[in-house]
Amino acid sequence: MFVELNELLNASPERPEQGKLTLLRDTKTDGSFLVHHFLSFYLKAGCKVCFVALLQSFSHYNIIAQKLGVSLTAAKEQGQLVFLEGLKSCFDVLFGEEQHVGQPNPLQFISEDGSNLKTMYEFVRTSLMASGSDSWKCPVLLVDDLSVLLSLGVRPVAVLDFIHYCRVAVCSQLKGNIVVLVHSNDDSEDEENELVVNSLCHQSNLILWAEGLATGFCKDVHGQLKIIQKGSSELKAERNLLRIYQYKIQDKNVTFFARGMSAAVL
Amino acid sequence: MAALATGGATPSDGATSFQRKVPASSRLAAIAGTRPSVRHGQLLLSSGLPSLDCVLGGGLAVGTLLLIEEDKYGIYSNLLFKYFLAEGIVCGHNLFVASAKEDPADILKELPAPLFDDAHKNQVDEKETAIKSKQESQESMKIAWRYQNLPKVEVSPAASARFGHYYDVSKTVSPELLQSIKWHRFFLPEEMSLHPEIKTCNMTYGYTRLLQSIQRIIYQEGFDGSYPQKKQKNILRIGIQSLGSVLWGDDVCCADNPEDIHSLTKFLYVLRGLLRMSLSACIITVPAHLIQNKAIMERVTNLSDTVVGLESFIGSERETNPLYKDYQGLIHVHQIPRLNSLICDVSGTKDLAFRLKRKLFTIERLHLPPDLSDTVSRSSKQDLAESTKLLSSGCGAMAIGKKHLDF
Numbered sequence A: 001m002f003v004e005l006n007e008l009l010n011a012s013p014e015r016p017e018q019g020k021l022t023l024l025r026d027t028k029t030d031g032s033f034l035v036h037h038f039l040s041f042y043l044k045a046g047c048k049v050c051f052v053a054l055l056q057s058f059s060h061y062n063i064i065a066q067k068l069g070v071s072l073t074a075a076k077e078q079g080q081l082v083f084l085e086g087l088k089s090c091f092d093v094l095f096g097e098e099q100h101v102g103q104p105n106p107l108q109f110i111s112e113d114g115s116n117l118k119t120m121y122e123f124v125r126t127s128l129m130a131s132g133s134d135s136w137k138c139p140v141l142l143v144d145d146l147s148v149l150l151s152l153g154v155r156p157v158a159v160l161d162f163i164h165y166c167r168v169a170v171c172s173q174l175k176g177n178i179v180v181l182v183h184s185n186d187d188s189e190d191e192e193n194e195l196v197v198n199s200l201c202h203q204s205n206l207i208l209w210a211e212g213l214a215t216g217f218c219k220d221v222h223g224q225l226k227i228i229q230k231g232s233s234e235l236k237a238e239r240n241l242l243r244i245y246q247y248k249i250q251d252k253n254v255t256f257f258a259r260g261m262s263a264a265v266l
Numbered sequence B: 001m002a003a004l005a006t007g008g009a010t011p012s013d014g015a016t017s018f019q020r021k022v023p024a025s026s027r028l029a030a031i032a033g034t035r036p037s038v039r040h041g042q043l044l045l046s047s048g049l050p051s052l053d054c055v056l057g058g059g060l061a062v063g064t065l066l067l068i069e070e071d072k073y074g075i076y077s078n079l080l081f082k083y084f085l086a087e088g089i090v091c092g093h094n095l096f097v098a099s100a101k102e103d104p105a106d107i108l109k110e111l112p113a114p115l116f117d118d119a120h121k122n123q124v125d126e127k128e129t130a131i132k133s134k135q136e137s138q139e140s141m142k143i144a145w146r147y148q149n150l151p152k153v154e155v156s157p158a159a160s161a162r163f164g165h166y167y168d169v170s171k172t173v174s175p176e177l178l179q180s181i182k183w184h185r186f187f188l189p190e191e192m193s194l195h196p197e198i199k200t201c202n203m204t205y206g207y208t209r210l211l212q213s214i215q216r217i218i219y220q221e222g223f224d225g226s227y228p229q230k231k232q233k234n235i236l237r238i239g240i241q242s243l244g245s246v247l248w249g250d251d252v253c254c255a256d257n258p259e260d261i262h263s264l265t266k267f268l269y270v271l272r273g274l275l276r277m278s279l280s281a282c283i284i285t286v287p288a289h290l291i292q293n294k295a296i297m298e299r300v301t302n303l304s305d306t307v308v309g310l311e312s313f314i315g316s317e318r319e320t321n322p323l324y325k326d327y328q329g330l331i332h333v334h335q336i337p338r339l340n341s342l343i344c345d346v347s348g349t350k351d352l353a354f355r356l357k358r359k360l361f362t363i364e365r366l367h368l369p370p371d372l373s374d375t376v377s378r379s380s381k382q383d384l385a386e387s388t389k390l391l392s393s394g395c396g397a398m399a400i401g402k403k404h405l406d407f
Helices: A003-009 A032-044 A058-067 A072-078 A086-095 A118-128 A146-151 A156-173 A191-203 B023-028 B050-055 B075-091 B104-109 B116-136 B175-179 B188-194 B205-220 B263-276 B294-303 B378-391
Strands: A021-027 A047-053 A081-085 A137-144 A177-183 A206-211 A223-229 A241-249 A254-257 B034-036 B043-045 B065-069 B094-099 B112-114 B167-172 B183-187 B236-240 B280-286 B306-312 B329-335 B352-356 B361-365
Touching: A003 A254, A021 A032, A021 A156, A021 A191, A032 A047, A032 A058, A032 A137, A032 A177, A032 A206, A047 A058, A047 A118, A058 A072, A072 A081, A081 A086, A081 A118, A086 B205, A086 B263, A118 A137, A118 A156, A137 A156, A146 A156, A146 A177, A146 A191, A146 B263, A146 B294, A156 A177, A156 A191, A177 A191, A191 B294, B050 B361, B065 B075, B065 B263, B065 B294, B075 B094, B075 B104, B075 B112, B075 B167, B075 B175, B075 B236, B075 B280, B075 B306, B075 B352, B094 B104, B094 B205, B104 B175, B104 B183, B183 B188, B183 B205, B188 B205, B205 B236, B205 B263, B263 B280, B263 B294
Parallel strands: A021 A177, A021 A206, A047 A081, A047 A137, A137 A177, B065 B280, B065 B306, B094 B183, B094 B236, B236 B280
Antiparallel strands: A206 A223, A223 A241, A241 A254, B034 B043, B112 B167, B306 B329, B329 B352, B352 B361
């Protein structure tokens, strides 16, 4: 986890918040550093994490997590981390033999028509359900990333249904958190994606939006991060809190600073 | 360590003297034609073009996918495709060539010949003449006399141990070299006639067959580590030509609302899964200019690792523009993967152009010369503004409108 981001979000591993949906959004840049931050944050906080990793392989996340101070293999062995690796099993799901024994594969939707993500929801629910011997804190669902589901043939309504069901199960019933990553673009022609992203923006409590700089590539400032915190009570109609910071990604850390205050300029 | 860690090219003449002491990579570095990356310890392959390797941050990582967005007539993307395969031949890797329009055997016959044969012969001749001349002129060194007794620098005989080779486009590779490597083929019309009806899994038939074929080769030849007793590991280089074109049975290129927009993206996803689990790398050329539905290209870009777009000047008004007279086209690097690391070796130059001469395909920084003419015409200024707008596309961001560049 990145210490500076924790300070900006006023979050600490000792007392993680509960019942929140956090949306990670990236535009014209790669926002996966935020996924790594939240993964190591919740693992250090002692929460039970279900990670639906659709975009990269396990060793990729593991190596970066080690740089950030957590070991994913150890967490998996202890039962703290449930890791669903999309890339590893997608071929078998498509071309493998039909399996009627045991639990249906959570990635079943790839070979179906994409009308629902029931099997994946069941997988998430069973893996985050508190079993008696567990001593972990609140459960967390982490998805990297949701836009890939649309590319795999799932309808946008089905994606939204899945998030809704997960919110009911994880956020309200189990008092846990959900963090999802989506890609978006201001002038994107991908309407389905924009539909999902807009809908999630309205539902989420916290939005972290990583954007590339409008003026182009810069070696010292890799992008800007918008932090949008929804008002805590909708009844009182509190305004959203919007803060903008710029960041630079380094090998083991990401530094955040106010706009124009990059170390290269000062 | 710091100097090399800033990315960019290391000289491609022989192995670098600095070897990172990581146990895994030192074991794997024994595979011919690869070298471990300084940044993330992954094995890197050469893409066949040393200048493209520089742009991509040292090379193409094993297990990743290189997507080339074809230029309008497919000339230069075809060339990059051939360079990739030719590099595989020179390094002794296995090849898998898939195409829907050309027979893979014909593609292989037309690969460019590597240059080291000629260079080596020339160097051997030079060495002989040098030895003769050295014996004749023993007292020639008057100023550098300390160096007189040092042996002459040896010409490296094993030139194929280099990372990245140069090719002569005007010559084709020799049949002996072709026969020395093992290669596999996938020609769609052939497959259609052999197995006409098979379960399609909601994907276009051509893609289904191709995936099954690739997986079969990876499994049978042991690229995914299923034969641990085989000591000699090798790399499988997969080349897929013109994926997404009509010849593959997919109508993304000819219809605005294609029948099945998910076939191509599903294929790429599953292919990337196969690549990650094996010692292979893949190059795919996609006729991106024909795809009307831009949403598909966005999704395709997100699903690939490295994406490079080619834009040739043939047929456009830039062909006659004196600003671009030295170059044949532009190269846009849309995406470079961040593997095992939070950062990637992105080069600072975003304005890249390529030029092709007989022996050399180079990618250079596009350098717009200063406008030194006496009468600065309106049209050239407009063109400069247009090209700067197009060129400053880093972080993927384009300068929005002209408001940031107006001064």
